[in-house]
Amino acid sequence: MSNISKTDIDKFLVSHFYEQHPVDWDQAFKRKAPLFVEIGFGNGEYLVAQAQKYPNRNFIGIEIEFHLIKKILKRIKKTKVENIRLLCVDAYVAFDRLFKNKSITYTHSLFPFPWPKKRHHKKRLFHKNFLKIVNSRLKKDGKFQVVTDFEPYFEWILEQAKNTGFKIEKDKVRPQFNTRFERLWSNEGQNSFFSILLTKTKHADIPINKQAKIKPFSVPAFNPDQIPYKNKKSKNLSIVFKQFSFDKSTLTGIQSIVVAEPHLTQLFNVVIKKKGNQWQVSIENNPQLIKTVGIKESLEIIKKGIAKVKK
Numbered sequence: 001m002s003n004i005s006k007t008d009i010d011k012f013l014v015s016h017f018y019e020q021h022p023v024d025w026d027q028a029f030k031r032k033a034p035l036f037v038e039i040g041f042g043n044g045e046y047l048v049a050q051a052q053k054y055p056n057r058n059f060i061g062i063e064i065e066f067h068l069i070k071k072i073l074k075r076i077k078k079t080k081v082e083n084i085r086l087l088c089v090d091a092y093v094a095f096d097r098l099f100k101n102k103s104i105t106y107t108h109s110l111f112p113f114p115w116p117k118k119r120h121h122k123k124r125l126f127h128k129n130f131l132k133i134v135n136s137r138l139k140k141d142g143k144f145q146v147v148t149d150f151e152p153y154f155e156w157i158l159e160q161a162k163n164t165g166f167k168i169e170k171d172k173v174r175p176q177f178n179t180r181f182e183r184l185w186s187n188e189g190q191n192s193f194f195s196i197l198l199t200k201t202k203h204a205d206i207p208i209n210k211q212a213k214i215k216p217f218s219v220p221a222f223n224p225d226q227i228p229y230k231n232k233k234s235k236n237l238s239i240v241f242k243q244f245s246f247d248k249s250t251l252t253g254i255q256s257i258v259v260a261e262p263h264l265t266q267l268f269n270v271v272i273k274k275k276g277n278q279w280q281v282s283i284e285n286n287p288q289l290i291k292t293v294g295i296k297e298s299l300e301i302i303k304k305g306i307a308k309v310k311k
Helices: 005-014 025-029 045-053 066-079 091-097 117-121 127-136 152-159 180-187 293-308
Strands: 035-039 060-063 084-088 103-108 138-148 166-173 193-200 218-221 238-247 252-261 264-275 278-283
Touching: 005 066, 005 084, 025 045, 035 045, 045 060, 045 066, 045 084, 060 066, 066 127, 091 117, 091 127, 103 278, 127 138, 127 193, 138 152, 152 166, 152 193, 152 218, 238 293, 264 293, 278 293
Parallel strands: 035 060, 035 103, 060 084, 103 138
Antiparallel strands: 138 193, 166 193, 218 278, 238 252, 252 264, 264 278
16 A cells, blocks of 8 residues: 555554444544544545545544545645545444434535436435434434435435435535545536435434344354254344364364444454363454354354254
């Protein structure tokens, strides 16, 4: 990563793996200030410009693509702004887990990908459930703005925003944000865009998804030749037990598992190891693992499955 040091990364990129959920943003910035959040900052032009313009605000940028994190880190270093912190994570996960209720002053998303094909609409972020989560994280009278070039997406978001605790204002706006996509559409002749401004009028009380408490457990017997776990699939949770391997010399089994929850899919290993006259079952050490309810449930399935095997 040319011109970007580990010090820069450690200072500006907040790891959602290592931090407690929700994040203490006052500690992350080492000060208290109004919190402004950009969802999908792209190349980071607007986010950095806002941070320069308003040094008394704390800005958080959320992006899923790490190459865009690298780009904005270079921009931050060049401009020497100090009041930005970054998250490389799905925005749904960020709002679901990393922000306290009633903590954000303002959030926005400029020209998000509209997923125009109907079969891809399930990938759209600004659905009713997500808007309720955003509402719960906003302070009283907090605002959320989405600007898009795609009118069908604009209409879809307006429909989703109904009954989510917001006053809804719609408008057409001139180019003013100087983002890559705004410049692209402007150069192709589009001289106005569709804006939705949501102002919080009623609090939606959506609890924060904190790290699940997961403890290792022991069982008196385990037969590596019988794998008794069954996959689980429901609307919001999928648990798939993948490859199992067993080392007879160390009496250690490794069970690979994929857990998929809303906007979050994780692959991890569970270790089943003989210790004394017991078998200990625990998650393999993985610092980049968010301990979710789904992961906890996968261990419960293993525990119940082992107990059903005939000794």
